[in-house]
Amino acid sequence: MIEVRNLGKTFGNVHAVQQISFTVAEGENLILLGTSGCGKTTTLKMINRLLDPDEGTVLLNGTDTATIPPARLRRGMGYVLQHTGLFPHYTVAENIAVVPRLQHWKKEDVRARAAALMQKLGLTWQEHAHMYPHQLSGGQQQRVGLARALAADPPVLLMDEPFGALDPITRNRIRQEFSELEEFRKKTIIMVTHDVQEAFALATRVCLMDKGRIVQMGTPEELQQRPANEFVRAFLKL
């Protein structure tokens, strides 16, 4: 369980995040939704300590994450980015293997896991394992990014616009495939998007943000049926 309490982060005179609080239960998918610059990415990065908050705390299963060494914390939290963050000089197989190798998995286990994930995500070992990221399409790169984040089976997945760099058709297809994966259903996920349709397709609950603050949080149905104010109504085009 992840509990975020009164998080705040300021860059110079920009209050990027102010008084953000929420809890995410095991297996839930919380989607942080909002316009560009509203503080979604900053919030996400404070959860795996890529950024340290100026105010507030993040608890992971009751433990203050400020007391957990960042490297250890991140091993339990897969991270998927819009521009994949794949290592360009590593092959597909090597990219997927990064975290299992850090955890000293046996070579054959790493390979079996990578091959199984690749297959689930529409890639094949024979064709793709030895390719480099620049030899893949954007959609294929994004699949490798997902496989890498899932490789060591972390209980938590943080995703920042994971389908954002793709054309709308590929985006919908990969999103659909991803939402059907057993991994997706099992994991606690916090995902950032500015796309209302995507948020509603994947969310257990949506956290709608504006100017660094939470405007409304609830299930997609709650937001649609009981928008808290004009901003919510306009954002959701109700």
Ligand SMILES: Nc1ncnc2c1ncn2[C@@H]1O[C@H](COP(=O)(O)OP(=O)(O)OP(=O)(O)O)[C@@H](O)[C@H]1O
């Ligand atoms: N490292 C930084 N230094 C200075 N300002 C920053 C930094 N990171 C974020 N900001 C500012 O903080 C605010 C929130 O940024 P953030 O990236 O969290 O927004 P976002 O909602 O994720 O936007 P987007 O959807 O465009 O990625 C913005 O005004 C941004 O310019």
